[in-house]
Amino acid sequence: MKSGYVYYIWVLLLVVVLVIFPCCVKPQGNQPVVEQPKKITEYYIAGMADYTGPFASVVKQWTAGADASLNWWNENVGKDIGVKLTIKWYDFRYDMATATALWPEMLSSINPIFVFGWGGPDNLAYTESTKEDKVPLISMPSTYGFAWKPDTWLFQYAPTAVHEMSAALDYLIESTPESERPVKVCMVGVENNPIWIEGEKGGAWMAENVPYYKENMEWMGVAWIPRVPVDITDVLRPFVDKDADVYDVMGPVLYGVAVHRALDGLGVHKPIIVTVGDNLLSLSQTLGWENMEGYIEPTFAASPLEKDIPAYTELWTKYHPAGTDIEEDWTMITPRTVAQGLIIGRAAEIAAATVGPENITGQAMYDAMFKVEMTKDNSLGLLKSGAKWSKDRPFPIDGYYGAAIDTVKDGKYIEAVPWMEVRSFDWRPALSQ
Amino acid sequence: MLPCGTYAEEYRQDKAIVRTRLQWILLISFIVLIFIFPVFLGRQWLGWISIMSIILIAVVGLQITTGYAGQINMGQTAFWGMGSFATAALAVHFGLPFWLTIPAGGIAAAIFGGIIGLPAVRIKGFYLALVTLAAQFILTFVAVRIPGFGGAGGLKVPAANIAGFEFTTPASKYYLCVTTAVIMIFLAYGLVRSRTGRAFVAIRDNENAAEIMGINLLQYKTISFLIGTFYAGIAGGLWAYYMRYVIVDQFTLFNSIWYLGMILVGGMGSILGALLGTTLLFGIDRLVTSTAPILAQNFPWIGGQVWFGGTYLIMGLVIMLFLVFEPRGLAHRWNILKTQYRLWPFPY
Numbered sequence: 106m107k108s109g110y111v112y113y114i115w116v117l118l119l120v121v122v123l124v125i126f127p128c129c130v131k132p133q134g135n136q137p138v139v140e141q142p143k144k145i146t147e148y149y150i151a152g153m154a155d156y157t158g159p160f161a162s163v164v165k166q167w168t169a170g171a172d173a174s175l176n177w178w179n180e181n182v183g184k185d186i187g188v189k190l191t192i193k194w195y196d197f198r199y200d201m202a203t204a205t206a207l208w209p210e211m212l213s214s215i216n217p218i219f220v221f222g223w224g225g226p227d228n229l230a231y232t233e234s235t236k237e238d239k240v241p242l243i244s245m246p247s248t249y250g251f252a253w254k255p256d257t258w259l260f261q262y263a264p265t266a267v268h269e270m271s272a273a274l275d276y277l278i279e280s281t282p283e284s285e286r287p288v289k290v291c292m293v294g295v296e297n298n299p300i301w302i303e304g305e306k307g308g309a310w311m312a313e314n315v316p317y318y319k320e321n322m323e324w325m326g327v328a329w330i331p332r333v334p335v336d337i338t339d340v341l342r343p344f345v346d347k348d349a350d351v352y353d354v355m356g357p358v359l360y361g362v363a364v365h366r367a368l369d370g371l372g373v374h375k376p377i378i379v380t381v382g383d384n385l386l387s388l389s390q391t392l393g394w395e396n397m398e399g400y401i402e403p404t405f406a407a408s409p410l411e412k413d414i415p416a417y418t419e420l421w422t423k424y425h426p427a428g429t430d431i432e433e434d435w436t437m438i439t440p441r442t443v444a445q446g447l448i449i450g451r452a453a454e455i456a457a458a459t460v461g462p463e464n465i466t467g468q469a470m471y472d473a474m475f476k477v478e479m480t481k482d483n484s485l486g487l488l489k490s491g492a493k494w495s496k497d498r499p500f501p502i503d504g505y506y507g508a509a510i511d512t513v514k515d516g517k518y519i520e521a522v523p524w525m526e527v528r529s530f531d532w533r534p535a536l537s538q
Numbered sequence: 539m540l541p542c543g544t545y546a547e548e549y550r551q552d553k554a555i556v557r558t559r560l561q562w563i564l565l566i567s568f569i570v571l572i573f574i575f576p577v578f579l580g581r582q583w584l585g586w587i588s589i590m591s592i593i594l595i596a597v598v599g600l601q602i603t604t605g606y607a608g609q610i611n612m613g614q615t616a617f618w619g620m621g622s623f624a625t626a627a628l629a630v631h632f633g634l635p636f637w638l639t640i641p642a643g644g645i646a647a648a649i650f651g652g653i654i655g656l657p658a659v660r661i662k663g664f665y666l667a668l669v670t671l672a673a674q675f676i677l678t679f680v681a682v683r684i685p686g687f688g689g690a691g692g693l694k695v696p697a698a699n700i701a702g703f704e705f706t707t708p709a710s711k712y713y714l715c716v717t718t719a720v721i722m723i724f725l726a727y728g729l730v731r732s733r734t735g736r737a738f739v740a741i742r743d744n745e746n747a748a749e750i751m752g753i754n755l756l757q758y759k760t761i762s763f764l765i766g767t768f769y770a771g772i773a774g775g776l777w778a779y780y781m782r783y784v785i786v787d788q789f790t791l792f793n794s795i796w797y798l799g800m801i802l803v804g805g806m807g808s809i810l811g812a813l814l815g816t817t818l819l820f821g822i823d824r825l826v827t828s829t830a831p832i833l834a835q836n837f838p839w840i841g842g843q844v845w846f847g848g849t850y851l852i853m854g855l856v857i858m859l860f861l862v863f864e865p866r867g868l869a870h871r872w873n874i875l876k877t878q879y880r881l882w883p884f885p886y
Contacts, residue, residue: 156846168842193831196846201788205781209585209708210828226787229692233782237706299785302682302690428839536691 146463147189149215150175150449151240153223158199159357160223160382163438168194169429170439171221174446176424178453187462188453192446193217197227204230212238218456218467219243219449225300228252228259235259240467241474245438245445246381247405248500249300253533260474261500262448262492263405263441264527266300266380267307270353271318272403272508272527273378277351278321280521284350287323291349293341293364294327295356301327303536304355310535315528325349334363341367351375351401357382362391369396376401384437385511385518395516405527406440406487408509410520414486416443437511444479444487451477489524503529541880555727572716576709584708586824591719592776594816597800598726599769601812605801606730607762608742609658610666613673614797617767619789620677621647621774626693626784627686636698636705640718640775644768650677651767658759662745674791681786692785695778705779715776722772726809729765738762739807799857805867814868822856823849 152171154164175190183189193215197204204227211217220235222228222244235242235258242259247266252259263269270292278288292308294301305327312324328344330337344352345368354364354377361383368375376399379385385402386409407414412435420443422431455473456465479492490507500506510522541560546552556562576584596618603611625643628634634642654673658666682690698705698714705714729735737758740748749755778784796819804815830845837845864871 154842154846156843157850161843164843165841194834194842195831196827196842196849200790201785202790202793206585206589206824207827210582210824213580213582214828229783229785229787230781232694296678299682299690299692299787426838428841 143184143187144463145184145187145189146465147191148218148453148465150190150192150219150221151211151215151217152192152194152221153197153204153227154194155199155223156194156196158197159359160199162358163382163384163387163436165429166434166436166438167223167442169426169434170421170442171446172426173421173424173429173439174443175450176426177420178446178450180424182450182454186454186457188457188465190450190453192221197223197230199223199226201226201230208234208238212240218465218470219452221445221449222259224261225249232257232259238467239471241471243445243448243474245441249303252499253536254499255497257499258471259499260448260494262444262479262488262506264500264506265307265532266304266355267311267532268506268527268530269355269380269403269405269508270304270308270378271311271315271530272525273353273401273510274318274322274351275525275528276401276403276510276512276522277376287321289323289325289348289350290353291325291341291344291351292327292353293330293337293356293360295332295360296329298332300355301329304353306535307532308353310532311530314532315530317528328352330360330363334360336367336370337363338367338370342371345371345373349375351378353378354383355380358387358391359383361388365392365396374398378403381438381441385513386436389513389518394513394518397513398516400513401521402437402511403508404437404441404511405506405508406444406484407489408511408520408523409435409437409440410511410518411486411509411523416440416447416485416487420485440487444484447484447487448477448479448492451479451483490526553731555731569720572720573713576712581708584712586820588708588712588715588780590816590820591715592773592780593797593800593820594719594813595722595776596770596773597797597804597812597816598723598809599766599773600797601766601801601804601807601809602726602729602738602769603655603762603766604798605806605808605811606735606742607738607759607766608662609655609759609762609766610663611655611670611763611766612667612791612794612798613654613670613677614766614770615789615791615793616673616677617647617651617770618774618777618793619681619786620650621771622778622784622789623681623684623687623693623774624771625775625778626688626695629695629778630688630693631686635700636714636775636779637700640772640779643775643778644771647771647774648764648768651763651770652760655760655763655767658763659756671791674789674794677789678786688784690786692783692787695782695784697782698779711780715780718772718776722769723809723813726769730809734758734761742807796853799853801867802857803860803867805869808867808869810872811867811869814872818868819853819856822852826852 154168155161156164171192175192179189195207197207217240220240220242222242224244224246228244231242244261247263247269248261292304294304309324312318312322325344328340330340352364354360361379364377378401425431452470452473455476456469460469474494479488481489491505492501493505495502507524507526509524512521544558556565596614600611600614603609621643624646625639628639628642654670657669681687705711737753740753741758800815800819801812803818805811826849833845834842
């Protein structure tokens with residue numbers, strides 16, 4: 106009996122030693138400290154993508170840029186503050202009706218705190234819904250005139266398409282000082298489409314009212330082409346006859362190709378100003394660099410050719426999603442969607458600091474957007490003029506936007522202007538005409 | 539085929555749409571079920587059903603023009619658009635209530651449809667299809683130029699309201715859309731059983747025979763367009779209040795083609811067919827749209843385009859299979875099933 110009692114005492118002592126001793130001993134310097142994992146709250150971003158519409162040819166780079174930026178943010182920022190942002194893509198087919206039908210589905214299935222917008226139909230479809238349901242939206246392409254409204258829940262980091270054209274024209278005018286007459290500008294637009302009708306009004310207004318363009322630019326109007334252009338030679342002929350110097354082609358690759366072929370058929374070669382949808386890299390796959398001499402690509406984020414910025418070296422090369430190619434898929438679109446993702450991330454950071462990482466809502470993100478100040482550093486070199494928003498317009502306030510210009514010279518894709526200031530002018534009076 | 543023992547003793551009974559007590563019970567239960575849906579259905583479902591109800595009205599209209607009267611109409615979305623713009627313009631510029639603007643939108647679309655439909659008297663088939671196709675381009679051209687339609691920027695529409703109650707929540711919009719759809723379907727059932735409906739069918743089956751029987755082709759063909767496009771206009775009016783924004787970009791030719799696909803799948807010349815076809819194709823579209831993001835996320839190497847593009851593939855396949863194996867559509871299949879059930883255990 107007595108020996109049994111002693112035995113139990115020994116066992117008890119052994120347990121005490123085994124349990125308490127390790128707790129009392131301080132870890133040595135070279136031993137890793139096991140940290141309790143931080144609680145991570147996951148939030149969803151609803152991503153608008155055009156998988157089956159007119160811009161399907163660039164959707165891969167579009168989604169890749171966004172995915173990469175949020176992967177980077179989650180790993181480098183979100184993990185520390187206890188927030189994870191996950192983007193879920195929806196095919197809105199670049200169609201307003203489809204976008205509208207998606208809204209209730211997105212809200213009920215993922216309860217997003219932000220919408221990663223495409224620009225255009227989704228902006229229009231969600232003008233009211235974003236405000237009513239308190240889910241802000243940010244888009245990357247230039248604003249359309251009719252989306253230029255105060256007190257909206259829509260954000261952009263680029264000003265309007267007319268401003269985008271002005272950046273390209275500034276480059277063209279400055280790079281051809283030998284020209285003795287104003288540069289003759291023709292816009293190519295889709296028949297009866299609101300986007301180009303606004304473009305027509307804005308272009309005409311700019312030529313008449315902005316002193317610099319009044320002196321250096323002649324607005325020739327819009328060459329109206331069908332939604333699915335086949336042969337637009339006859340449409341462009343009058344402009345060629347009047348010796349247009351440059352053609353502004355906002356739209357998918359299809360439009361850029363149609364304009365190039367028509368001009369080719371008419372025996373002229375003139376610069377084309379391209380945009381996100383028909384960016385130079387995408388266009389080159391059909392036309393070939395040797396046929397695109399002088400084509401201009403203005404972009405509101407750093408040029409895709411500028412590869413010594415952290416956005417490329419630290420973010421894209423390490424966090425690009427599976428199935429994408431580091432070189433091929435870093436087109437004009439990718440830096441812009443990366444920047445768009447970084448803005449959402451920055452807003453999430455501010456929202457988490459304000460309401461706590463577990464209480465982020467669309468309202469908190471909206472409020473945070475007005476405290477966001479993007480700089481060259483926190484945009485990883487993408488937005489060199491920075492960006493800052495106010496409630497009076499969807500895009501950044503004056504002085505906070507600029508553009509890079511790429512072009513094709515001697516059959517090579519080159520960065521023509523690393524960064525330039527984009528002129529501030531308010532062409533809204535043209536919208537009421 | 540009516541259940542055994544059901545026969546009419548009076549003309550009134552023979553005319554009735556609902557003939558048996560069981561039919562009444564099922565109909566009332568169905569309507570009650572529809573109206574209590576918002577209690578237990580989420581926002582996503584309410585949104586889907588609301589949009590489907592709006593589409594259904596336009597498809598029923600197309601069924602009347604194309605399925606019953608045999609006049610091909612490939613511009614139903616254009617008439618829908620005209621209804622939307624007229625409704626929006628009346629609401630914005632004159633502050634008229636929705637119960638006036640929506641029917642007015644229907645009338646505007648009917649006038650537009652009547653004008654487009656006039657050539658139907660002389661032409662038919664593919665030629666008529668091409669003429670109606672022009673409606674699409676006319677709308678795009680006209681909508682941005684008619685003063686009051688908002689130009690290229692479109693029109694922002696105030697919320698529908700009645701006695702201070704605004705239809706802004708998903709549930710309230712659901713009730714507005716579903717109630718209108720129920721009324722319009724009920725009217726369509728009445729129409730196709732009327733003298734006018736029978737004239738439509740006669741014209742569709744044999745124009746010459748119909749004319750010899752004394753049917754005024756000009757009158758009835760125009761009426762078929764007027765009514766079909768009126769339905770599209772009503773759908774457009776609802777759409778304006780549902781979207782709260784009307785812009786010409788919303789009304790694409792693509793949708794007109796799908797609406798034709800819906801009546802093909804559901805069954806030409808049947809209101810039930812319009813209902814079944816719309817439900818099936820809209821359901822497939824929503825199913826693919828909501829599952830594609832999940833598939834794209836879990837199988838990124840396949841590529842989002844494959845998953846999302848699947849919608850068109852599946853819908854095209856469904857239409858093709860129906861044309862091959864069941865050209866008379868789901869409504870016919872439903873009638874066979876119903877007859878079999880009533881005759882069971884006898885084969886015929």
